[in-house]
Amino acid sequence: MKRIIGFSLLAFMTVLFATAFRAEADVNLTFYNKTNRKVSIVVYRELAAFHVKGWFNVEPGKSRTITFKTEQGEPAGDVGYYAEATKKGQKTIYWQGDFARAWVHPSKAFEYRGGYQGADDSDFDNFTAGPPNKRVGFRKISIKSMQGTVNLTSN
Numbered sequence: 001m002k003r004i005i006g007f008s009l010l011a012f013m014t015v016l017f018a019t020a021f022r023a024e025a026d027v028n029l030t031f032y033n034k035t036n037r038k039v040s041i042v043v044y045r046e047l048a049a050f051h052v053k054g055w056f057n058v059e060p061g062k063s064r065t066i067t068f069k070t071e072q073g074e075p076a077g078d079v080g081y082y083a084e085a086t087k088k089g090q091k092t093i094y095w096q097g098d099f100a101r102a103w104v105h106p107s108k109a110f111e112y113r114g115g116y117q118g119a120d121d122s123d124f125d126n127f128t129a130g131p132p133n134k135r136v137g138f139r140k141i142s143i144k145s146m147q148g149t150v151n152l153t154s155n
Contacts, residue, residue, distance in 0.1 A: 027068040027076045027146050033058040034153045035093065037085040041066070042104050044138045047077030052102045053111035054082075058152070076146050080138030083152060093154050097139030106134050 033039045042054030045068045058064045068079075082104070083095040104110065141150060 025070045025074065025146070027070055027079060027143065028065050029067075029079065029081070029141060030063055030065045030149050031056075031058055031081070031083075032063045032149070032151045033060055034151055035085055036060050037087045037090075037093070037154075039083050039085045039152050041081055041083045042102075042136065042138075043068070044080045044082070044100050044102060045077055046079075046100065047074065049113055050100070050102070051111075051113045052104065054104055055107070055109055070146075076143040079141045079143055081141060081150060082136040082138050085152070085154070095139060095152060096137045098137050099140035100138045101135055102138070103133045103135050106132055 029043060031041055037060060039058045040055045043066050045051045056064055056066055080099040085093040
């Protein structure tokens, strides 16, 4: 009986230990919407390749954490975001930059990776230049300990 309890405890501790370290390996970006509009966000990560995904919506006064899964020990790499906030009858607010550029679908959810040797770029082929897709510029995010925080405000 002691052997079964000991084995069960060892198995539980192994899973707990692996889960704790796995969570630390992911890149987590938290966006705080400090505007009076819904904000839609696209995120970009580049290490040996690039990874783009969007749209993530954040309601006024709320926050949202977006995660890039990583391999154990992998650094955060370079991370950026593009966001826009629209409100009927008002001018659109954009958060953009010149850190990186990528094609995105103007409204549908998407995710693609590519740009490295040996990659399966089949999903990237769906995001070619031209309508309905649009090319956007990303602002760079400073990442510390695999965590990044962005406060989205308007003037």
